[in-house]
Amino acid sequence: xxxxxxxxxxxxxxxxxxxxxxxxxxxxxxxxxxxSVALGPRATPEMVAxxxxxxxxxxxxxxxxxxxxxxxxxxxxxxxxLSNRPVLTVVMEQLPFTLALIAGGITWSVALGIPLGCxxxxxxxxFADRLVGVLSVAVIAVxxxxxxxxxxxxxxxxxxxxPAIGAGEPGDLGDQLTHLILPSLAVGxxxxxxxxxxxxxxxxEVLEASHIRTARAFGLPERQITYRYAxxxxxxxxxTLLGIGIGQMLSSAVFAEIVFARPGIGKxxxxxxxxxxxxxxxxxxxxxxxxxxxxxxxxxxIIGALDPRVRSGF
Amino acid sequence: MTxxxxxxxxxxxxxxxxxxQALRDVSFEVPERKIVGVVGESGCGKSTLINAILxxxxxxxxxxxxxxxxxGAQELTxxxxxxxxxxxxERISTVFQxxxxxxxxxxxxxxxxxxxxxxxxxxxxxxxxxxxxxLQKVRIPDAEKAVNRYPHEFSGGxxxxxxxxxxxxxEPALLIADEPTTALDATLEVATIELLKELQEEIxxxxxxxxxxxxxxxxLCDEVIVMYAGEVVERGDVRDIFNxxxxxxxxxxxxxxxxxxxxxxxxxxxxxxxxPDLRARPEGCIFRPRCHRAExxxxxxxxxxxxxxxxxxxxxxxxxxxxxxxxx
Ligand SMILES: Nc1ncnc2c1ncn2[C@@H]1O[C@H](COP(=O)(O)OP(=O)(O)OP(=O)(O)O)[C@@H](O)[C@H]1O
Ligand SMILES: [Mg+2]
Numbered sequence: 001x002x003x004x005x006x007x008x009x010x011x012x013x014x015x016x017x018x019x020x021x022x023x024x025x026x027x028x029x030x031x032x033x034x035x036s037v038a039l040g041p042r043a044t045p046e047m048v049a050x051x052x053x054x055x056x057x058x059x060x061x062x063x064x065x066x067x068x069x070x071x072x073x074x075x076x077x078x079x080x081x082l083s084n085r086p087v088l089t090v091v092m093e094q095l096p097f098t099l100a101l102i103a104g105g106i107t108w109s110v111a112l113g114i115p116l117g118c119x120x121x122x123x124x125x126x127f128a129d130r131l132v133g134v135l136s137v138a139v140i141a142v143x144x145x146x147x148x149x150x151x152x153x154x155x156x157x158x159x160x161x162x163p164a165i166g167a168g169e170p171g172d173l174g175d176q177l178t179h180l181i182l183p184s185l186a187v188g189x190x191x192x193x194x195x196x197x198x199x200x201x202x203x204x205e206v207l208e209a210s211h212i213r214t215a216r217a218f219g220l221p222e223r224q225i226t227y228r229y230a231x232x233x234x235x236x237x238x239x240t241l242l243g244i245g246i247g248q249m250l251s252s253a254v255f256a257e258i259v260f261a262r263p264g265i266g267k268x269x270x271x272x273x274x275x276x277x278x279x280x281x282x283x284x285x286x287x288x289x290x291x292x293x294x295x296x297x298x299x300x301x302i303i304g305a306l307d308p309r310v311r312s313g314f
Numbered sequence: 315m316t317x318x319x320x321x322x323x324x325x326x327x328x329x330x331x332x333x334x335q336a337l338r339d340v341s342f343e344v345p346e347r348k349i350v351g352v353v354g355e356s357g358c359g360k361s362t363l364i365n366a367i368l369x370x371x372x373x374x375x376x377x378x379x380x381x382x383x384x385x386g387a388q389e390l391t392x393x394x395x396x397x398x399x400x401x402x403x404e405r406i407s408t409v410f411q412x413x414x415x416x417x418x419x420x421x422x423x424x425x426x427x428x429x430x431x432x433x434x435x436x437x438x439x440x441x442x443x444x445x446x447x448x449l450q451k452v453r454i455p456d457a458e459k460a461v462n463r464y465p466h467e468f469s470g471g472x473x474x475x476x477x478x479x480x481x482x483x484x485e486p487a488l489l490i491a492d493e494p495t496t497a498l499d500a501t502l503e504v505a506t507i508e509l510l511k512e513l514q515e516e517i518x519x520x521x522x523x524x525x526x527x528x529x530x531x532x533x534l535c536d537e538v539i540v541m542y543a544g545e546v547v548e549r550g551d552v553r554d555i556f557n558x559x560x561x562x563x564x565x566x567x568x569x570x571x572x573x574x575x576x577x578x579x580x581x582x583x584x585x586x587x588x589x590p591d592l593r594a595r596p597e598g599c600i601f602r603p604r605c606h607r608a609e610x611x612x613x614x615x616x617x618x619x620x621x622x623x624x625x626x627x628x629x630x631x632x633x634x635x636x637x638x639x640x641x642x
Contacts, residue, residue: 209415210410210412210415210416211415211416211417211418211419213370213410214408214410214416214417214418214477215418216370216402217368217370217402217403217407217408217410218402218403218407218408218430218480219399219400219401219402219403219404219433220403220429220430220432221399221432224429228421228429229418229421232420232421233418233419233420306420307419307420308419308420308422308464308466309419309420309464309466312464312466312467
């Protein structure tokens, strides 16, 4: 376990460092001075110089990078110039909305994808199997913002079953959940297809394994064989896939947040780019990078909990 | 009493290249408390035979003729799936060839052994106690702790002993063992065979034992069935078969056994030719194309000739032993 933790931590440091370097170079190379952008066209050169000094933009590049790098590790992502608040605070305010959206997306994809994939494998070659196959490919092929727009048009505008925009009344959990249904569907629908395909393929493989034949030879109930003996193994690649897929889900979340006018990291980054609020862009992207790393650790831990062979390797 | 009586059993697989007859007119019996060995080259239908008995033939396979009578009462080829499942693991249990893959990797050994007892009506604690007791019987060290461990934490030999423990836990009437020792090294093989024999005597079950290894068959079995290309070509008491084989194939098979070579040989003898394509069986004797004793009448299907009581060979020339013929 200690070995695993050290390896994981090392990997996290590398990933986050690379992300920081890329972000810093990008912002530095993009033309336009963040300070004059922030202050607008009517700012005097003195005001711009003062802000540049406060943002540390007057220092040599490598000092700037070091300040950025060392600050980030202690949670200091700089000051957001428009509201004059710490970037980390601003990002953390939005983070729960995005987390809820992604959790909702995962819930949709797991709750639909696993049973569908399982059924397709158990009834291989049947009409239901082929239907699931076609639908999976279809939902994988449709971009998530298209799903978002159609979900909005059908369920919120035409049928008026569900609210169209926003994240719901703060403090009202039921309202927040109803506001979550459509955006999370937009984020998760493509993943229903991925997971159904993945679970089907690994179920077919596991059902051929000799321990399944042993289980049958012992007359165990077919249900127990499918769910307890086969699915608990077939699920493992899906967990890994989901961990890696979080990156893609985060980018779908950007679209869903814009289409449904939901608060969240995606919306924050989008607005920050439009206003060239660079410290906010870097901060938000760094936080999502850390989120990605953390979610992958969680995926690993889940696999460890499910698979004793992996657990003993931790 | 006869525990298992197979008569006239034929099994066909539907394949892209046509119908493949994997078993043809297979008949034999497994008497109570006896160990019956099945030998034959790879692909001769040993596993198919087991799967037919267990009702676990692949989807493209079916029994096209014959019957399998279990404990004189149940006809397995026509038994409904629910009753068949009730027999499996309870009255008929199985140990498979591959000890590495035969146990579920994500469930603890104890959990799997408890699950197998789901029809017993015992309490959870009793089931666990039974599992521990069986592990002790197959000499798994520290059995109380071993039930909480997972298959990958055991060696190959231990896993196969666990599989045997699991198979014998419900005290079945018939144990089917499909090459249970093939994947083990020689010393482990001997130990496992001895253990199996010991437990079989204690429980009083019959065993259908499949093996490539003639030495193991000779050591363990009371009776032997020799199979070739899906047919039983010879069967009888282990001593009769080993000392006085009458079917030319059985004779060759014994000649090819490295353990039976006298002195040092440069080349191990082999049987020339190949197993016929089971999709297009030749007329008459199935072994005729490879047989050095083939005669004109061999183009007709040979009868089962009784050599001595309980010793049968499906061959026109079975009445004359090969050695006698050579001397003539
Ligand atoms: N599902 C199937 N579909 C088509 N043919 C099959 C199927 N299962 C087995 N066969 C064929 O039936 C014949 C007997 O196979 P089987 O597996 O019973 O042989 P075996 O004696 O167990 O061989 P081995 O010693 O290698 O395990 C082979 O020719 C094989 O190709
Ligand atoms: Mg086999």
